Amino acid sequence: xxxxxxxxxxxxxxxxxxxxxxxxxxxxxxxxxxxxxxxxxxxxxxxxxxxxxxxxxxxxxxxxxxxxxxxxxxxxxxxxxxxxxxxxxxxxxxxxxxxxxxxxxxxxxxxxxxxxx
Amino acid sequence: xxxxxxxxxxxxxxxxxxxxxxxxxxxxxxxxxxxxxxxxxxxxxxxxxxxxxxxxxxxxxxxxxxxxxxxxxxxxxxxxxxxxxxxxxxxxxxxxxxxxxxxxxxxxxxx
Numbered sequence: 001x002x003x004x005x006x007x008x009x010x011x012x013x014x015x016x017x018x019x020x021x022x023x024x025x026x027x028x029x030x031x032x033x034x035x036x037x038x039x040x041x042x043x044x045x046x047x048x049x050x051x052x053x054x055x056x057x058x059x060x061x062x063x064x065x066x067x068x069x070x071x072x073x074x075x076x077x078x079x080x081x082x083x084x085x086x087x088x089x090x091x092x093x094x095x096x097x098x099x100x101x102x103x104x105x106x107x108x109x110x111x112x113x114x115x116x117x
Numbered sequence: 118x119x120x121x122x123x124x125x126x127x128x129x130x131x132x133x134x135x136x137x138x139x140x141x142x143x144x145x146x147x148x149x150x151x152x153x154x155x156x157x158x159x160x161x162x163x164x165x166x167x168x169x170x171x172x173x174x175x176x177x178x179x180x181x182x183x184x185x186x187x188x189x190x191x192x193x194x195x196x197x198x199x200x201x202x203x204x205x206x207x208x209x210x211x212x213x214x215x216x217x218x219x220x221x222x223x224x225x226x227x228x
Contacts, residue, residue, distance in 0.1 A: 004160075031214060042121070042218035043161075043204070050214060058215075090160050094214075103149025103168065104208050106216060108160035 002027045004109035006091050011114045013078065013085060021076045021112045023091035032074035033092040033106060036060060043090065049074055078114065086116045119144045121219035123205050129225045130195055138190040138203055138222045146210025150188050152181050153204040155221070161204055195226045 004025045013019045025032065034046040045058030049068040063082025068074055078085045092106040120143045130136055142150065149168055153161035165174045167183040174181050178199060180191045190203055202223045206216040 006160075033214070040220060042220045043206075043216075045215065048214055088158075092160075103151065103166045104212075104214060104216065105149075105151060105163055105166055107163055108153075111158070111160045113158070 004091060004093055004107060006089075006109040006112050008112060009110070011112055013114060013116050015116065016080045018077055018079050019114065021078070021089055021091075021114070023074045023076065023109060024072055025074075025091075025093045025109075026072060027093055027107065028071075029093035029095050029107075030071070031094045031104075032068070033094075034058075034064070034066065034074070034076045035090045035092065037088040037090060037111075046076065046089075085114055088113050119207060119209050119217040121205055121207055121217050123203075123219035123222050125222060126220070127223040127225070129227065130192075132196055132226055132228050133194050135191070135193045135195070137192070138224070140188040140190070140205030140219055141186060142188070142205075142207045144207045144209045144217070148208045148210045148212065150183055151206045151208070151216065152188070152190055153206070155202045155204055157202075192224070195224075197226045197228050200224055200226045 007022045031050045033048045035043040044060050046064050047066045049055035065077045089112045091109040094104050094106045122141045124139045149166050152164040155161040165181040170185045172183050178193050182189045202221040204221045206218045
């Protein structure tokens, strides 16, 4: 079955710790994304990558870092610089397409809930 | 700046009571409008993409429609298993990647 996996499902972080969230996909998609979801807010884009070894900041990249060494994998590190990291983190992937009637449908993983202790 | 507003924030229906969810958008050249379903504690599940005004798509009890300013998700004779948060997102014409999401509508269908 093709899909996106995220691990762990739940993660607890102490003050001052860096933690890494895993995202793997076997859909053969070129593009991958990280979003943050908070209660009462829409999904907000943290980072995205359209190709291996390249990634760009989204709307709320401060305090986060990513790498894209393999097409299948796009891990997210939440650093100690992120002051309010408690949230639900979602990874997504898509096939970047251009042209009319070629939307960028994004497919999501199951999410990781991060809690700061 | 692209904007998406969903209404109502929450909707409670009785089983079999049809209704509609609204997604109003402002975007510089719509490339696509997307509907997702999200169950509690899970990732969003893709439902539909709409590209141009007048377009409609259906899946089981759901039908999505699009005008130049808004989209509706019509739910016909809903069942309790349709209870979820429904998210709307838009992609601007100049973007190959960025989706702007609304805050969602929480639908509860009571038996």
